[in-house]
Amino acid sequence: MLLRVAMLGAGLAWAGAAAAGEGNPFLPVAGAEFHSALPSGRQDKVLVRGFLLQRHPVTNAEFLAFVSAHREWQRGSAPRILADADYLGHWSGPLELGSHAAAAQPVTRVSWFAAQAYCEAQQARLPTWYEWELAAAASGTQRDARSDPAWRQQILDWYARPAGEGLAAIEQAAANVYGLHDIHGVVWEWVLDFDSLLPADADPERFCGSGAQNLQEKENYAVLMRIALLGSLRAADTGHAIGFRCARNVEATP
Amino acid sequence: MTGARRTGLLGVACLLGAWLTAAAAAAPKPQGTAPGDFGPPQGEPIHAQLTSPPFVPPPIHRNHPAKVIVELEVREVEREISEGVTYTFWTFGGTTPGSFIRVRQGDTVEFHLKNYPDNKMPHNIDLHGVTGPGGGAASSFTAPGHESQFTFKALNQGIYVYHCATAPVGMHIANGMYGLMLVEPPAGMQPVDHEYYVMQGDFYTVGKYRERGHQEFDMQRAIDERPTYVLFNGSEGSLVGEHALKARVGDHVRLFVGNGGPNLVSSFHVIGAIFDRVRYEGGLHEQENVQTTLIPAGGAAIVEFHVRVPGSYVLVDHSILRAFNKGALAILKAEGAEDKSIYSGKELDSVYLGDKAANLAAVSEARAAEASGTLTKAQQIKAGESRFTGTCSVCHQANGEGLPNVFPPLARSDFLMADKQRAIGIVLNGLTGKVTVNGNVFNSVMPPMSQLNDDELANILTFVRNSWGNSGEAVSADEVKQIRASTRRPEGAAH
Numbered sequence: 001m002l003l004r005v006a007m008l009g010a011g012l013a014w015a016g017a018a019a020a021g022e023g024n025p026f027l028p029v030a031g032a033e034f035h036s037a038l039p040s041g042r043q044d045k046v047l048v049r050g051f052l053l054q055r056h057p058v059t060n061a062e063f064l065a066f067v068s069a070h071r072e073w074q075r076g077s078a079p080r081i082l083a084d085a086d087y088l089g090h091w092s093g094p095l096e097l098g099s100h101a102a103a104a105q106p107v108t109r110v111s112w113f114a115a116q117a118y119c120e121a122q123q124a125r126l127p128t129w130y131e132w133e134l135a136a137a138a139s140g141t142q143r144d145a146r147s148d149p150a151w152r153q154q155i156l157d158w159y160a161r162p163a164g165e166g167l168a169a170i171e172q173a174a175a176n177v178y179g180l181h182d183i184h185g186v187v188w189e190w191v192l193d194f195d196s197l198l199p200a201d202a203d204p205e206r207f208c209g210s211g212a213q214n215l216q217e218k219e220n221y222a223v224l225m226r227i228a229l230l231g232s233l234r235a236a237d238t239g240h241a242i243g244f245r246c247a248r249n250v251e252a253t254p
Numbered sequence: 255m256t257g258a259r260r261t262g263l264l265g266v267a268c269l270l271g272a273w274l275t276a277a278a279a280a281a282p283k284p285q286g287t288a289p290g291d292f293g294p295p296q297g298e299p300i301h302a303q304l305t306s307p308p309f310v311p312p313p314i315h316r317n318h319p320a321k322v323i324v325e326l327e328v329r330e331v332e333r334e335i336s337e338g339v340t341y342t343f344w345t346f347g348g349t350t351p352g353s354f355i356r357v358r359q360g361d362t363v364e365f366h367l368k369n370y371p372d373n374k375m376p377h378n379i380d381l382h383g384v385t386g387p388g389g390g391a392a393s394s395f396t397a398p399g400h401e402s403q404f405t406f407k408a409l410n411q412g413i414y415v416y417h418c419a420t421a422p423v424g425m426h427i428a429n430g431m432y433g434l435m436l437v438e439p440p441a442g443m444q445p446v447d448h449e450y451y452v453m454q455g456d457f458y459t460v461g462k463y464r465e466r467g468h469q470e471f472d473m474q475r476a477i478d479e480r481p482t483y484v485l486f487n488g489s490e491g492s493l494v495g496e497h498a499l500k501a502r503v504g505d506h507v508r509l510f511v512g513n514g515g516p517n518l519v520s521s522f523h524v525i526g527a528i529f530d531r532v533r534y535e536g537g538l539h540e541q542e543n544v545q546t547t548l549i550p551a552g553g554a555a556i557v558e559f560h561v562r563v564p565g566s567y568v569l570v571d572h573s574i575l576r577a578f579n580k581g582a583l584a585i586l587k588a589e590g591a592e593d594k595s596i597y598s599g600k601e602l603d604s605v606y607l608g609d610k611a612a613n614l615a616a617v618s619e620a621r622a623a624e625a626s627g628t629l630t631k632a633q634q635i636k637a638g639e640s641r642f643t644g645t646c647s648v649c650h651q652a653n654g655e656g657l658p659n660v661f662p663p664l665a666r667s668d669f670l671m672a673d674k675q676r677a678i679g680i681v682l683n684g685l686t687g688k689v690t691v692n693g694n695v696f697n698s699v700m701p702p703m704s705q706l707n708d709d710e711l712a713n714i715l716t717f718v719r720n721s722w723g724n725s726g727e728a729v730s731a732d733e734v735k736q737i738r739a740s741t742r743r744p745e746g747a748a749h
Contacts, residue, residue, distance in 0.1 A: 086371070086399060153460070153470070160342045160470050162330035163374045163398070188374075221422045221473065225375070228421050232376030232397035239398050240371050 026052035027179045037223040048134045054245040056170040056181045057106035082113040104169040106187045106243040112235040115190045119246035126192040127247035136183045138176040155222040158185045163241035187243040194230040290409035292360035295321035304353035307487045310449040311356040319360035327368040328377045336490040340468045344429040350488030351453035352433030359411040371399035383414030391419040408437045413536040413554040432514030447505035453512040454520045456481035479517040484576035486584040493584030501561045503590025508558045515551030525568040529557045561588040563597045631728040638717025654722040662691040665722030683743040702743045708734040
């Protein structure tokens with residue numbers, strides 16, 4: 001993913017006011033040394049530097065503002081190699097949400113390219129997997145709640161429902177300790193390095209055997225399912241339940 | 255199956271034993287390096303007819319290898335796992351077990367795996383009948399809203415399990431992602447009167463057995479191998495009552511029996527029948543005169559028997575508590591003339607079949623009425639009777655008379671009718687020790703029945719308090735709920 005390097009650069013170079021608006025502010029997530037759920041073969045304790053992450057997933061209304069200003073990302077204009085045929089397919093028109101896409105619902109059916117372009121327009125970037133995972137490990141009271149069975153069950157309960165039932169609006173559930181909403185329970189989220197979480201010839205990760213290995217730490221398997229989902233996607237893919245939020249480097253903030 | 259034609263008899267040695275039809279075509283000569291490779295596909299591609307359980311696609315009458323296109327769609331669906339209990343199944347083709355696939359040895363199978371756009375999870379498929387890495391899993395990892403395609407040659411005949419192998423594999427299988435693929439021998443299989451598709455699986459829910467409402471998957475129970483349900487065809491009601499398998503006296507029945515697991519090995523048995531033949535583990539060899547056959551998790555068998563006398567034949571996992579306490583029970587109902595020279599004609603004991611065989615329409619009706627606030631005492635009595643049968647009647651007897659000196663009577667019972675609150679408490683929490691009923695002393699043990707829900711207990715109590723000469727007011731689910739909340743008990747006992 002050549003684009004990734006460029007995007008990181010863009011994030012670092014960011015300065016000035018955000019176009020994201022006060023409605024979805026970037027909140028600080030303190031750095032930490034962290035046990036990742038990524039399958040073995042990668043280092044499993046990683047240092048994540050402090051960063052900023054948007055309070056909730058980007059909404060239909062926020063994404064509509066973006067495509068209004070960036071014609072090239074409107075449905076019908078975005079090239080297929082950057083966004084598949086179902087890109088924003090639930091909107092009633094290129095600049096119209098309609099009855100199947102409420103303003104306060106997270107935007108879905110967006111490709112990785114589109115998500116990254118959106119973040120770039122906010123002088124931001126997608127979070128890396130490790131950043132996202134660190135933020136997602138929190139509950140309302142703990143920075144690392146991953147060994148809490150109640151926390152885990154809450155995530156799994158969401159997994160257990162098909163996505164066809166309609167997405168919840170943002171910020172219906174309580175925030176975690178960072179003030180972040182809806183990290184779990186509404187949509188999957190793109191991350192910057194989604195395509196390198198699993199080795200390129202991902203055989204052992206993708207079918208028999210991987211489950212057993214990774215389930216040695218069973219508190220990780222809820223997170224592992226997210227890795228599996230991301231691993232099944234290509235950057236132009238969209239999905240009914242995948243959205244995103246943006247991140248920024250701490251030093252890039254005014 | 256257009257263009258399929260039978261060729262004439264060639265009278266070749268019956269290498270495949272009894273599984274060849276008497277009028278079979280010649281066994282084709284292998285053409286490739288593998289024994290089951292009969293060369294490139296011939297004729298127009300064929301779209302495989304898939305069936306939902308318990309049905310099996312019709313036999314293949316084809317004398318050449320073909321290209322067969324299989325299109326299987328993954329759907330994540332919420333449906334009943336037991337009466338009043340819902341669960342989110344992940345399925346191949348909308349059902350658990352998944353669609354039955356039938357091809358011929360030597361066929362080239364073009365496989366399309368479609369992941370429905372509203373699904374939340376990525377999925378893939380590992381077909382045990384495929385020779386190649388991951389059995390197809392390596393080539394079929396598919397995001398929601400996408401489709402994968404891969405092609406394989408069905409080299410080995412037999413009955414094969416397929417399943418999802420996306421991490422965490424155990425969870426995908428536990429949610430119902432498995433099914434069977436039959437690879438017919440080149441000359442086909444002996445015609446029979448009925449072919450049915452039955453597949454066992456174990457299920458792990460957060461709530462207890464039959465605890466009402468939507469139940470979520472419980473990973474810890476799955477790891478501990480402590481299933482809440484062990485089921486044939488994914489639901490307690492899938493093969494009983496009006497959904498029972500059907501046959502007639504004299505019929506030759508063939509069952510394709512799989513076991514999806516994820517954990518348990520099945521001791522498959524049909525009460526009242528002896529299998530004439532079993533292709534154990536789905537292999538080529540067969541065993542005869544089998545009472546119970548072991549079906550490994552991720553394995554299958556083909557069993558055949560003849561129905562000699564009418565009645566209900568009960569399919570069970572003979573690890574028997576699974577049958578009577580976790581749901582692993584199905585019925586094959588055979589109609590036709592009695593043959594008293596073979597069997598005296600007395601049918602299976604209705605108590606033995608228990609409430610699983612009962613018509614639960616009255617229970618459903620009462621539940622709907624309760625939900626809409628229109629539940630009547632008469633509905634409660636009817637629903638309670640269904641539940642009483644097979645649960646309470648085992649000891650208290652169907653006529654409520656109990657057994658002298660052992661089980662107290664409920665009919666015209668002074669003890670029962672004297673105190674409604676006490677009666678509720680006894681059913682919920684059990685009772686041990688001396689009681690005097692209608693002047694007779696009983697010193698026995700009744701286990702707690704707290705595994706039953708508030709409305710079930712209310713209906714049962716309303717039934718017994720208004721039957722066999724008893725007459726009293728109805729018991730409401732709220733009354734049961736209050737006593738459940740204010741008293742203590744050991745974990746719910748089974749019946």
